Amino acid sequence: MIEPTADRVPRRRAETRRRLLEAALPVFAEEGFGRSTVEQICERAGYTRGAFYSNFASLDELFLAMWEGRSAAMITAVRAAFDAFTPVELPDVRAVVERVLPAIPVDDAWFRVSAEFTAHALRNPGLRRVMTAREEAIAEALMPLMVELLARAGRSIPDPVALGQALVATHDGTSVQCLMAPDNPLVWQRRRDLYVQVITAYTEET
Amino acid sequence: MIEPTADRVPRRRAETRRRLLEAALPVFAEEGFGRSTVEQICERAGYTRGAFYSNFASLDELFLAMWEGRSAAMITAVRAAFDAFTPVELPDVRAVVERVLPAIPVDDAWFRVSAEFTAHALRNPGLRRVMTAREEAIAEALMPLMVELLARAGRSIPDPVALGQALVATHDGTSVQCLMAPDNPLVWQRRRDLYVQVITAYTEET
DNA sequence: CCCTTTCGATACACGGACGTATTGAGTACG
DNA sequence: CGTACTCAATACGTCCGTGTATCGAAAGGG
Numbered sequence: 001m002i003e004p005t006a007d008r009v010p011r012r013r014a015e016t017r018r019r020l021l022e023a024a025l026p027v028f029a030e031e032g033f034g035r036s037t038v039e040q041i042c043e044r045a046g047y048t049r050g051a052f053y054s055n056f057a058s059l060d061e062l063f064l065a066m067w068e069g070r071s072a073a074m075i076t077a078v079r080a081a082f083d084a085f086t087p088v089e090l091p092d093v094r095a096v097v098e099r100v101l102p103a104i105p106v107d108d109a110w111f112r113v114s115a116e117f118t119a120h121a122l123r124n125p126g127l128r129r130v131m132t133a134r135e136e137a138i139a140e141a142l143m144p145l146m147v148e149l150l151a152r153a154g155r156s157i158p159d160p161v162a163l164g165q166a167l168v169a170t171h172d173g174t175s176v177q178c179l180m181a182p183d184n185p186l187v188w189q190r191r192r193d194l195y196v197q198v199i200t201a202y203t204e205e206t
Numbered sequence: 207m208i209e210p211t212a213d214r215v216p217r218r219r220a221e222t223r224r225r226l227l228e229a230a231l232p233v234f235a236e237e238g239f240g241r242s243t244v245e246q247i248c249e250r251a252g253y254t255r256g257a258f259y260s261n262f263a264s265l266d267e268l269f270l271a272m273w274e275g276r277s278a279a280m281i282t283a284v285r286a287a288f289d290a291f292t293p294v295e296l297p298d299v300r301a302v303v304e305r306v307l308p309a310i311p312v313d314d315a316w317f318r319v320s321a322e323f324t325a326h327a328l329r330n331p332g333l334r335r336v337m338t339a340r341e342e343a344i345a346e347a348l349m350p351l352m353v354e355l356l357a358r359a360g361r362s363i364p365d366p367v368a369l370g371q372a373l374v375a376t377h378d379g380t381s382v383q384c385l386m387a388p389d390n391p392l393v394w395q396r397r398r399d400l401y402v403q404v405i406t407a408y409t410e411e412t
Numbered sequence: 413c414c415c416t417t418t419c420g421a422t423a424c425a426c427g428g429a430c431g432t433a434t435t436g437a438g439t440a441c442g
Numbered sequence: 443c444g445t446a447c448t449c450a451a452t453a454c455g456t457c458c459g460t461g462t463a464t465c466g467a468a469a470g471g472g
Contacts, residue, residue: 016450032326034240037429050451053431108328115325119318120238122385132386165393166400169379176378177371179328180338187371194372197407198400222420243459257420259461 017055019045021066029109033063033116064130067117070110071134075141078103082145091153093203097195100149106175108182139164155203163202170198223261225251227272235315239269239322270336273323276316277340281347284309288351297359299409303401306355312381314388345370361409369408376404 023045027036038059042052056062081103091099121127143164147157157163174191181187229251233242244265248258262268287309297305327333349370353363363369380397387393 030329032240032322032329034238034242034322036240038431039429048451049430051449054449112325112328115321116238116240118382119321119325122314122318123236123238128386135386162396162399165383165396166403169376169383169397169400171379172382173375173377173379176324177375180334180341190368190371191375193368194375194404197372198403201403201407244461245459254421255460256422260419 016047016051017065020047020052020055020062021069024062024066025070025109025113028063028066028113028116033113033120063117063120064127067114068130068134071138074104075138077105078142079145082142082149091149093150093153093155093199094192094196096149096153097192097199101192101195104171106178108179111175111179135168139168150199150203151206154206155199156206157203159202163199166198166202167195170194222251222253222257223271226253226258226261226268227275230268230272231276231315231319234269234272234319234322239319239326269323269326270333273320274340277344280310281344283311284348285351288348288355297355299356299359299361299405300398300402302355302359303398303405307398307401310377312384314385317381317385341374345374356405356409357412360412361405362412363409365408369405372404372408373401376400 020041024036024041027040027044031037031040036059038049038052041062042049045051052062056065078100081100117127118131121131139161143160146163146167147160150157174194177187178191226247230242230247233246233250237243237246242265244255244258247268248255251257258268262271284306287306323333324337327337345367349366352369352373353366356363380400383393384397
């Protein structure tokens with residue numbers, strides 16, 4: 001059924017995979033997932049289609065692999081940002097937001113890709129499960145850190161899951177707005193405000 | 207330059223256009239915009255590609271036309287829901303949310319399409335302007351109604367624009383979650399809660 | 413009632429993307 | 443050092459979608 005992942009991955013293959021995955025993001029971002037072709041990705045990565053098909057069964061498979069790689073990277077990035085927060089003492093909610101938010105990048109290219117992935121996943125039950133699982137993993141990885149940080153800010157969280165969902169929604173919803181009007185600082189400011197309001201509403205002073 | 211829109215639209219053509227636009231939504235929803243073809247749309251609408259090309263210059267053009275039609279329809283639908291609210295007296299914030307929210311449908315197909323439209327628009331400056339303009343129109347149409355309703359609930363809005371942006375973000379962000387887990391009533395409940403919290407945070411008692 | 417105009421169907425030529433089967437080069441391993 | 447294997451390149455046949463140009467039929471105007 002599910003093959004145990006080979007733990008001895010040949011040097012050559014690993015490199016090719018990596019390059020293809022790397023090349024895929026910009027292609028998807030520029031062309032849109034639906035309009036992207038295997039050839040475009042191979043061209044950008046400096047390979048031929050032969051290389052592609054010996055690494056992935058289909059564009060969908062690469063798409064999924066890329067998604068998983070990126071979200072894992074995102075988790076570690078945010079975790080790092082949290083860790084870097086350690087020295088600060090007794091921040092308030094706004095300070096937490098102002099400090100942590102830059103660590104969650106609003107990346108134009110990545111946003112476009114994940115928007116399309118979302119649409120794609122809504123269409124495909126298998127992918128949908130993968131995606132919700134991934135989101136849960138992100139929440140589970142980040143919420144404990146969030147709890148601790150907020151505790152330091154003197155706030156307790158009655159329902160961490162609800163806060164998690166609210167934060168994800170806030171992130172998703174405001175990201176679009178910021179990307180649509182990237183040069184309008186007000187929009188970015190309101191994004192931070194919304195985070196503050198949401199966190200405040202879902203926590204209480206201890 | 208810009209041709210003045212012919213105000214005498216032939217019977218036949220108007221019908222064909224309508225049918226094509228109608229057929230386009232399900233095709234985009236099922237296949238994804240990028241993977242949709244002119245032929246699929248024509249087939250579903252019961253026409254040949256000839257009909258398509260004598261009504262639209264490209265798929266993009268149809269896409270945009272469809273988007274404008276749908277968002278206009280959405281505005282009138284919500285406005286109707288607001289109007290139907292008149293009889294209620296002195297609601298609280300939660301009552302407003304519980305009552306108005308069902309009027310803003312979380313439509314699976316439409317959501318997928320607009321997610322892809324968003325991604326597409328982020329890639330195309332022209333479309334981006336169209337989209338922000340459309341969003342502003344929606345906000346402008348709905349906020350006055352919102353203001354009035356909340357006034358009846360005894361709440362004033364210091365910064366209506368900020369509230370508008372926050373509500374749009376809330377809508378966008380929570381819609382995904384609901385569509386991803388359509389059978390989880392908790393997610394829907396938390397969506398309503400978030401609306402309540404946001405509105406409460408952005409208004410004050412009079 | 414005819415004549416003009418408009419619209420949608422058909423036919424055509426073209427390009428491009430797909431997936432596979434085969435080949436040759438590079439790599440690991442005995 | 444040589445053999446066996448792995449992986450990427452090439453070549454191939456195929457299918458599908460595009461956009462245009464042409465033609466026939468309906469609608470509308472005088």
